[in-house]
Amino acid sequence: MKKAQPLFLILAFLCATFVSAQFSEKKKNFKKYEGFFDFYYDEGNDKIFLEVKDLEKEFLYVSSLSSGIGSNDIGLDRGQLGNERVVFFRKAGNKLLLVQPNLKFRALTDNELERKSVEQAFAKSILFGFPITEQKNGVYVIDITNFLMQDTHGVSARLQRSDQGNYSLDKAKSAIALDRTKAFPKNIEFDVTMTFKGTPKGSYVRSVVPTPGLITVAQHYSFIELPDNGFKKRAFDPRSGAYPFSYYDYATPVEESLVKRFIPRHRLEKKNPDQEVSEAVEPIVYYLDNGTPEPVRSALLDGGRWWNQAFEAIGFKNAFQVKMLPDDADPLDIRYNVIQWVHRSTRGWSYGASVADPRTGEIIKGHVSLGSLRIRQDFLIAQALMNKPFAERDDNYKPMLDLALARIRQLSAHEIGHTLGFAHNFAASTNNRASVMDYPHPQFSLKNGEIDYSNAYDTGIGEWDKVTVAYAYSVFPEGTDERKALNKILEDATAKGLRYISDQDARPMGGAHAYAHLWDNGKSISDELKSMLDIRKTAISNFSIDNIKTNEPNSVLEDVFAPLYFFHRYQTEAATKVVGGLDYNYTVKGDGQLTVAPVDKKSQEQALKAILLTLDAEEIAIPKEKLSLFPPRAIGYGRTRESLKGKTGVAFDALSAPETAADMTLGLLLHPERASRLIQQKALDPNNIGLSEVLQEVVSNTFDKKHKDPYKNEVQQNINFRVLFHIMNLAASDKVHPQVNAIANQYLQKLSLSVAQEAIKDPIKGEIARRINNFYKHPETFKVVPSPKIPDGSPIGMDCFH
Known part of the structure; x- marks a missing residue:
């Protein structure tokens, strides 16, 4: 005798059968797309229904942004790729689950139980659950509209992180974008217009969105057949x-x-x-x-x-x-x-x-x-x-x-x-521009007093780039020992003098590698800095109203001048890394390369000598005769983040520009990590330079320097105060060796004694004495007084994403 089924199961079955019958009837009016997955578009309800034929079969799921916001600071660009995920559909009761297996942890073995033990040890992710709309002959139909209508790319989170406001998806103002929704044999593409509603907070979003409380972008989804196992x-x-x-x-x-x-x-x-x-x-x-x-x-x-x-x-x-x-x-x-x-x-x-x-x-x-x-x-x-x-x-x-x-x-x-x-290969610029994977600074020279532009940028692939392609893409004859063949490619590159150093060792703040830098030139970093300063001086001397077009306001001329004034900034970054710097390679056992060694004393001294030029008013003061080119900004041509900043209101500030330039140099040269390395360097080799020698040279070439021209003397005073603040920073820092604190304090006390006698008569020396005195009252509260911000030089933003 058959057992009676509970009423709710019978009703559920009848309901599912009815819904399935309804869909079978309605889909005749839907637009069908045939491809890697077949799917239907229901225009009346703006819905997408997907047919799933193969359960547990892996495919690739990629989300991206097809239409962006247009602000580099926010970072949501047109064409920005999101994450790629291997996924599969799994049936669970009356729904299909979209499962992402955990590929970070594997067991590559024929032992199925061993594979399963690892699979069960680490969490997987279920990305979505889809109620089954129709099930027929092993084919499942699911409504994926809600899956597509979610903030997969993290737009609202990005807006919040960049302090632009709190936004959430407004589904009433979002819709499937059919013009970019397509099906192909090995991939299907979905595009969705998405509107985010919120209260705008930051200036970035206000500057690019017509109604900042409503931000409309487009999100893109791809379902892709995975490659074969070849x-x-x-x-x-x-x-x-x-x-x-x-x-x-x-x-x-x-x-x-x-x-x-x-x-x-x-x-x-x-x-x-x-x-x-x-x-x-x-x-x-x-x-x-x-x-x-x-x-x-x-x-x-x-x-x-x-x-x-x-x-x-x-x-x-x-x-x-x-x-x-x-x-x-x-x-x-x-x-x-x-x-x-x-x-x-x-x-x-x-x-x-x-x-x-x-x-x-x-x-x-x-x-x-x-x-x-x-x-x-x-x-x-x-x-x-x-x-x-x-x-x-x-x-x-x-x-x-x-x-x-x-x-x-x-x-x-x-x-x-x-x-x-x-x-990136940021050591390539020291190898005769051996790679396009470096950041190139335009390379100029002076010929007969004129700037020569003929060798500004390279014109082809570099020798290092051929090495990377050979390593990654060479096809070796059958029977070749691939490991030996790949080693030979790299050993031959080393024998040719080619170097490879990447991101983490090339960044300027606290960086230590002496031959890997961003936007630098030349085998001799210090010689190239001197050369750049000469080119800068020549260009500033030539600079005139004829650097802009007829009928353009002088405000535009000031904007043209800004990158010229800071033309030396990246080579200065490179030179500071030589001081207390290291030479090292990504070595492996037996490759014969230099593992690590300090930079020799002579190179460090030459670098320091070149760097000190950037703290000299004679070098970095804007010539007085050029100041008449820069009146207060014209209406409609206000200052931007790429303009020179100052403290004189509408007037062009000739003192702040050198102060900003000097602060850039000192923030790198007297970086706490570099100071600690100089302590260690001197301990390991008493003949090399240490922190005391660096501070002595800095003080001698700033505080002890006098200029007959009152204008240049005021420029130098601004530079000197930046030196004072950065020495104070070393004296107070808890992120350095105590020896750094001791030496920095010693130089502060020397400065205090040197100005004490004249503090009453000389207001500048009196101010130095006052600031040192205040520092010692509450050293724990000290912070470097900020200088006017340097204009954006590299592309705006903090990181290069790859």
Whole structure:
């Protein structure tokens, strides 16, 4: 006798059957898309229904931003990629769950129970639960609209983090964007217009959004077929210039490392692997955004194509190509590697990102975002440096444009390099510009008293770039010991004198590597700083009203002058890293490279001597005869974050600019970490310079320096106060060795004694005495008095994301 079923189960079954029948009837009126997944669009209710045929089958899910906010500070750009995730659908009761397995922890073994033990040991993530709308012949239909209508990209969180206000998704003002919702055999693409409602708080959002309380962007989702298992992983080596891709393999024998490190790279195979030179089975093709204007378009195409030189060097024929994106293609379509032209309200970082298979590191899509305003900054620098470019006519812009386009070619190659799997190489500038993966500063020289621009930027791929391509993409003959072959590539590079040092060792604040810097030039850092100061002096001497066009206000001239005045800033950063600096490599056992050593005394002394020029009013005071060029700002041409800052209200402040420049130098030279390294350096080698010698030279070349010109003397006084504040900072810091505190205090006491006798008669010396006296009353509350902020120099923002 059959047992009666509970009434609620019968009702649930009947309800599901009714809903299924309803959907089967209604879907005849829906727009159907056939592809990797088939799906339907219900226009009447603005809903997407997805057909799922294969449960437990993994695929790739990628979220991104197809339409952005336009502020580099907020960081939500058009074309910005989000995370890629391996996911699968799993049935649980009356719903399908979208499951993300934990690929960070694995057990690569044939033992199924061992694999399962690791899988169960670490959490997975269920990204969403979908009630089943229809189930028929093993095919499930689910409504994914709510999944698409969520803030996956973290727009509201980013707005909150950047202090722009609290926002939340307003679904009533959001909708599926059909023009970018498409289906293809190996991928499907969804696009959603999303509006975030909130109370605006910050200036960034107010500057770019027409109604700041309502921010509308577009979010993009891709479901992608995973690559087959034919991709071969390649071992990561810290010397290779490639990024690491890693996971933990718990099936590893105890005597070996759990962490497995490989490099991300595109799949590239030879059609004829036995031939020395062969075409690729499938070349790597990048497509340039067809919204890029000329002449930028041609420059980006040229620079991107430089990479083919490196692939030819390892036996590939025409394996790397750059073409124009078809007019009907979507830049976020996973089938295209894209170079995208991105607009923002301020100039900002460009970056190269990628979509890679999280299982293997295989790069599926490279995606470059190039900030459209970067070229204008390079044009501005050229405009400032050139001698009276608009003296005779206003259309004499070609020399400046040529210089800016030369930079854009290099930038195209640089960002593509990141999407090929390569990290920065900030030591390349000391190797005759050996890599496009460095940050290049324009390299000028003086010839017969005139600035020569002919060698400003490099014109092709570098020798180091050929090494990174060889390591990542070489195809070796069958039977080759790959580890030995890869080692030989790197050992040959070392034998040629090529160096590789990346981000964490190149940053200026407290950085220690003496030969890896951002935006620097030259094998001799100190000689190049002196050269840059000479070029700066020449350009400032030539600077005139003819550096702007007819009918432009002098306020524009001040904006042109700002990057010229701080032209030496990055080479100064580089020079300070030599003082108390180290020379080291990413060595591995047996490679024969230098592991680590302090910089020799002579090089440190030469660097210090060059740095001290940037604290000399003779060098950094704006010439008096140039000050008449800079009246108070004209209406409609107010100061911006890229203008010179001051303390004189509407008047141009000739004293604050040198104060800001000096503060930049001192913040680097007298950084607490550098001061502690100088203590250690002197202890290990008494013949090398230490903190006491550095402070002695700084004081001697500032406080002890007198100028006959009262204007320059006032400039020097401002510089001297910056020296005082930074010595106080070392004296009070709890982030240094006590010996640093002791030596800094010793120099403060010397200064106090030296001014004590004249403090009553000399108000400046009296102020120095007063500040030192106040410092010792409450040293624990001391903070460096801020100088006027230095204008933005690098692209606006803090980080370069790759």
